[in-house]
Amino acid sequence: MTATETVAPAKAGNGKFRLRWPHYLLIAAGLLVLLSLVRMVDGADDVTSSGTVSAALRLAVPIFLAGLGGLWAERSGVINIGLEGMMILGTWTGAWAGYQWGPWIGVLFGILGGALGGLLHAIATVTFGVDHIVSGVAINILGLGLTQFLAGLIFNAGHAKDLGGGPRQSPPIDPIKTLTLPMLSGGKIGGWESPDWLGSLESHHWFLVSDIAGILRGVTNGLSLLTLVCLLLIPLTFVILWKTPFGLRIRSCGEDPYAAESLGVHVYRMKYAAVIISGGFSGLAGAFLVTVAASLYQDGQTGGRGYIGLASMIFGNWRPGGLAAGSLLFGYTDAMNVRGGGQSVHALLLFVTILLLGVAVWQGVRANRLRSQVVTDLGRREVRGAYVGAVLSLVAAAGLLVWFLLSDEVPGELVSFSPHLTTLLVLALASQRLRMPAADGLRYRRGEAR
Template identity: 50%
Template sequence: MNLVTTSSAEPNPSAGPMTEPAPAPRRRVPGWLSAMLWVAIAITVVSTTSYFTGLPELTSSGTVQTALRLALPIMLAGLGGLWAERAGVINIGLEGMMIMGTWGAAWGGYQWGPWAGMLAAAVFGALGGLVHAVATITFNVNHIVSGVAINLLGAGVTKYLSTLIFAPISQNPRESPAVPKFDTFSVQPLTDWLRSLEDLQRVGISDVAGILRGLLINVSPLTLIAILLVPVSFFVLWRSPFGLRLRSCGENPVAAESLGVNVYRYKYLAVTASGALAGLGGAALVLQHGQPGYLEGQTGGRGFIGLAAMIFGNWRPGGLLGGAALFGYTDGLQLRRGEETVHALLYGAVLFLVALAIFQLIRRRWLPMVIAGASAGLLYALYWYTDELPEQLTPYAPHFLTLIVLAVAAQRLRPPAAIGATYRKGEGG
């Protein structure tokens, strides 16, 4: 007897047409690992730039401390925009809510101390958010129009209140008297050890030490609260039933209503919380050390930059934190040897674009590779043929960076599906 064995790998004609095996699913990189990789890339680029340009200020603890202080109001404003827009309400009135928060922080802080100032800032910002909610949710006013009105209203109301309350004390209607600040602390003896490493001026080691020390010295309670609000917002919005219902209002409010969600209530809560967070952003400009108190115009467009940071972060808290850090760092650099340090960012951008071009080459994506390489060449030419940026342009570096980042990030954005849409209860039948 002849026994014929057939390998399982050979086709069997009686089994019908063969089908291609399903491709193995690609393993998604965990969010925390992706964030750590981006942090490592950023530190490497800045450290290399500092070495080749001979500017240790790029990674000094003083620069990082200033950047952190300037990033806080941007981050809080961005968190405010995140809460509102995840519920489907566009909030470009963040600037006006921040302005109201600065006045509330100065008034409450002058009367009863910094903790009262922080609470007053949140309340004043929440009032601005409530006005925006009434206009957009109850009366279906266009969200952009309402946001612009809030910005004008915030500036006008605080100007009137300053003239009425602060002017008799400070003799100037555009500023408040000196406001008490939060006490600060440093993580010692760790910061002393990091300072010794930073002073060694060793490539990489001193850069990392300077960055860490800048994050651990002169820390205020407001700084800790602001940073904690990022993971808190993530867990509330993405890991709780409340957050699921709130986000459903921004994706499909009609479907949410059909499942028993009170869409009006959740939108009101989100926009009011948005105003409170923006108000805390205003408090960060008043109650942190380095600021005398309320100053007219002190927000300087940070509400809009916070909105840009939120969009850059693709309506996610982690991405928003990265965007706020980027804008705050740029803003902090222009305060320390501004023209030279901001000019050095061109070199850092060249390094980043070269790395991006190599990455696209490995992936065989030719058009993005050519665009990244050409952009690197243009920026390097600008860096090579100029010694420093014009003094008149340096203060606007964060605003230019905002435009560039939004242009680059525009292709991968995914806003909530029903953002800015008009909703009326019962319209789904």
């Protein structure tokens, strides 16, 4: 392989630069250095503490599981906004089985409950051709109403009530075992108390070193076995959808089902499989909430995470890696709300200010480069758009900087809204680079003309 062949994959077919994994790692490293600097300037140690990282991971897992469910369905061409309802079904069925037969049986029943919701969505959309949005909304309403009825009927009577159940909650569920790496993150081996080297490094609050130690300790101390299993589903989904014939058939149904049909793909079967798997992932997200996050079912427990998972999937451009990044972003901002409060979010104001300055510089350089190359009206509009983006980024950065300098912490009302605001901003900024599957949401009928 020549040097030219080695460098060539870094560029897309249209000549634009394409980011690869080494570039993403460099970006992540740069963001970590910037976050460490912001932490030291503002004294907000919870920004990269192990407790915050652990909470962020715990909050992100049900979101990216729901997002993976949306990914499977939409890669087959079926829009699934019923993720929330399928999650709700997973919480109830997981809790119902979990308090009786143990948490792992609860996880299995949670998957089955979500898969049942996926099956209903597939019957409506694939077999009967119901509008995907209408069917998804119906699943959400059905899941909420059915679980509230069943909770009052079963958890508020008999043996379940004696164990602590009620009309809005289930009896407690035994916790799933956790893992802690000895020597690195403490813990006990028999009667021996293991050292906590990462915790010791974190407690010194050194620049970058303590931040890395806090992040590593957050993912190696008290990690639930179910969390580990769920994390492995990200690479597994990528391998199945992009590296196997089964995944290729599913993705072909989402891009052009009639072409797939002409090549012998059973489109209905593939869509059914993908939507049922989608429901299973959402049900697993619900089971995670009742076995790891809370250890019991409570009414309203999902809290809109199905919708946020759908937003994370869109932010990730219908890819598992981007979906995981979007879920972690929301989980992290939510963890800031739970643990750090106003001071930690206040430190993030400076972090976002520096990022916006970087965006403004990048947009200005991009506009100058484009101006010397374009000759068409479309190109001129792109140049103007880049200049406008640079100016808006500078204005926003200036406003946030003034806010940071004139305040000591962010008001509690804004802190609680910061995760949702982050989701909206990220989706708005990422919207220009997104490309959904070409046949996503389109009604398919075998043998019909296009």
